[in-house]
Amino acid sequence: MNPITEAELHAFVDGQLTPERHREIEAALAQRPDEALRAQAYREQKQALRALFDPVLDEPLPQRVLLAARPRAPWYAQRWVAGVAIALASGASGWGLHGVSQRVWPGAALATAGFAQRAAVAHAVYSPEQRRPVEVDAAHEDQLVTWLSKRMGAPMKPPHLQALGYALEGGRLLPGGQGPVAQFMYRDAGGQRLTLYVSNEIGDLSPAASGARRGGEVNAETAFRFAREGRLNVFYWVEGRFGYAISADADKAALTDVAGEVYRQLASTAAEPPR
Amino acid sequence: MTPDDQQLLSWVPRLRRYARALAGNRDDADDLVQDTLERAWAKSALWRGVADMRGWLFGIMHNLHVDGVRRPRIATQTMDDDTPEVATAPTQGERLAVLDLQAALDLLPLEQKEIVLLVALEDMAYADVAKTLGIPIGTVMSRLSRGRERLRALMDGRAEPVRLKVVK
Numbered sequence: 051m052n053p054i055t056e057a058e059l060h061a062f063v064d065g066q067l068t069p070e071r072h073r074e075i076e077a078a079l080a081q082r083p084d085e086a087l088r089a090q091a092y093r094e095q096k097q098a099l100r101a102l103f104d105p106v107l108d109e110p111l112p113q114r115v116l117l118a119a120r121p122r123a124p125w126y127a128q129r130w131v132a133g134v135a136i137a138l139a140s141g142a143s144g145w146g147l148h149g150v151s152q153r154v155w156p157g158a159a160l161a162t163a164g165f166a167q168r169a170a171v172a173h174a175v176y177s178p179e180q181r182r183p184v185e186v187d188a189a190h191e192d193q194l195v196t197w198l199s200k201r202m203g204a205p206m207k208p209p210h211l212q213a214l215g216y217a218l219e220g221g222r223l224l225p226g227g228q229g230p231v232a233q234f235m236y237r238d239a240g241g242q243r244l245t246l247y248v249s250n251e252i253g254d255l256s257p258a259a260s261g262a263r264r265g266g267e268v269n270a271e272t273a274f275r276f277a278r279e280g281r282l283n284v285f286y287w288v289e290g291r292f293g294y295a296i297s298a299d300a301d302k303a304a305l306t307d308v309a310g311e312v313y314r315q316l317a318s319t320a321a322e323p324p325r
Numbered sequence: 326m327t328p329d330d331q332q333l334l335s336w337v338p339r340l341r342r343y344a345r346a347l348a349g350n351r352d353d354a355d356d357l358v359q360d361t362l363e364r365a366w367a368k369s370a371l372w373r374g375v376a377d378m379r380g381w382l383f384g385i386m387h388n389l390h391v392d393g394v395r396r397p398r399i400a401t402q403t404m405d406d407d408t409p410e411v412a413t414a415p416t417q418g419e420r421l422a423v424l425d426l427q428a429a430l431d432l433l434p435l436e437q438k439e440i441v442l443l444v445a446l447e448d449m450a451y452a453d454v455a456k457t458l459g460i461p462i463g464t465v466m467s468r469l470s471r472g473r474e475r476l477r478a479l480m481d482g483r484a485e486p487v488r489l490k491v492v493k
Contacts, residue, residue: 057466060473064444066451092473095480098426099346099445106342112355115341118362119334278352 054078059085063092113302114276164227166286169247169295170279172224172233177243177297184220184235194221198232202250204292208234209246209315214308216244244298246312250291274309276302285309289316333365336382339447343383346442347390349431357393361386379447380457387439387458429479437472440465 054062054075061067062075079086111119176183186194191208198206201223208218216236224231226249234246277284279297285305286295294316296309340361344354364385375381430438439458443449451469455462 056470060466060469061451064448064451088474088477091477095473095476096445099430099442102426103342103346103446106345107338109338109341111337111341115337115355115358115362118359118366119337 054082054085059089060092063089063096165249165293166275166277166284166295167279168226168231168249169245169286170277170282170284170297172231172247173243173245173282173284173297174279176222176233176235177245183243185222187220188218190220191218198223201230202232202248204250206232206248209312211236211244211308211311214304214311215239216308219243242299244296244300244308247295247297249293249295287313289313332378333362333382336379337362339379340382340386343442343446344386344390346430346446347386347439349427357386357390360389364389377453377456379449380453383443383447384457384459391435426480429476432479433472433475437468437475440468441472441476444469 058067058071058075062072062079065072067075079089186197188194195205195207198221208221210218215238217238219235219237221232221234224233229250232248234248236244236246238244274285274287277286281299282297283300283302283305284295284297285302285308286293287309288294294312296305296312298305298308337358340358341354344357344361345351348354348357361382365382368385372378430441433441440454443454443457444451449457451462451465455465458465
């Protein structure tokens with residue numbers, strides 16, 4: 051009988067030996083209680099790991115994982131992006147289906163995830179504010195628009211979400227990673243707040259940014275993504291130079307409706323000449 | 326849906342199981358799965374040449390995880406109630422004996438943890454583990470051995486190799 055090597059003991063546990071050698075080790079272990087004990091402990095360890103993690107196999111797949119697994123599926127047919135699909139179908143310019151349907155910029159995806167996180171943090175910081183949720187309130191919307199547009203270097207008109215039950219409260223300017231970021235705050239009848247975070251730092255992040263620019267129109271690269279930060283759902287996307295993130299402690303369906311509406315209004319605003 | 330889509334989708338539950346064990350909580354695990362799938366799509370031109378889809382996907386996940394550990398994102402800890410608690414430091418009266426398996430697993434060095442998990446959860450052949458992680462098979466065996474023994478010691482409540490003596 052050859053001695054049992056450490057590697058063989060593990061291969062025995064894992065059933066990775068030839069049947070012949072497996073039988074030999076099995077017989078040899080009868081004479082070696084210490085090693086038999088170890089083999090038994092490792093086998094139980096494997097079973098315990100399976101018992102702990104196998105339930106994950108049966109979990110329903112989260113939407114974001116499902117979408118990442120099926121980038122070429124007709125995602126726009128799925129319910130949660132129905133609002134956006136309607137916006138697309140109604141002739142929003144600059145939304146190349148090529149860029150939308152093929153989500154092939156993982157580097158930028160990671161970068162936008164950081165952007166979404168900043169949006170979520172900004173939401174978490176300002177949305178509980180009772181007295182000063184915004185710097186400029188909705189009563190002075192014209193001033194707000196002028197101010198933010200000037201600082202952001204592009205027209206910043208807050209979408210109106212009354213139809214969805216969210217009233218504009220106002221907005222503020224925030225420091226982003228490299229420059230200013232705009233945050234618009236909304237509030238529903240129950241006092242729940244929703245924020246729209248607009249950053250113009252996002253353009254350089256996507257490799258397609260330069261290549262996809264067509265005739266002065268917005269870039270084609272974009273992907274709708276969901277992130278969850280604690281209780282907060284964040285729905286974010288990139289369009290042209292801008293990254294948009296909508297954050298709220300609301301369910302995905304409600305947020306999706308808002309996102310569709312925001313997108314629709316932004317697309318129509320972009321078609322107007324700048325003020 | 327093309328066969329390729331389905332092929333990728335069919336691996337998702339197993340990628341999630343492994344990621345959960347690796348990352349220790351649901352959100353980080355699904356971030357890892359999402360990034361892995363996106364990377365896989367970005368490289369989908371290579372699929373035709375991939376003989377072992379599982380090894381290839383788990384290899385992508387390994388690389389992303391190692392990168393992520395090396396250069397962590399801004400930490401966001403999910404605070405909702407349905408998130409399983411991550412390892413908490415054992416308090417003095419309880420010692421290591423109360424470490425649950427997840428907590429013990431999180432105390433393993435990543436290089437050992439990955440191998441212990443691939444073998445336990447995936448029943449992966451040692452040669453495939455070596456290929457997936459890009460290391461020699463001898464290294465796989467020695468890390469497997471150290472990882473399992475350490476996990477056993479942690480679960481048994483035995484202290485790590487070096488015990489501190491109380492000096493009076």
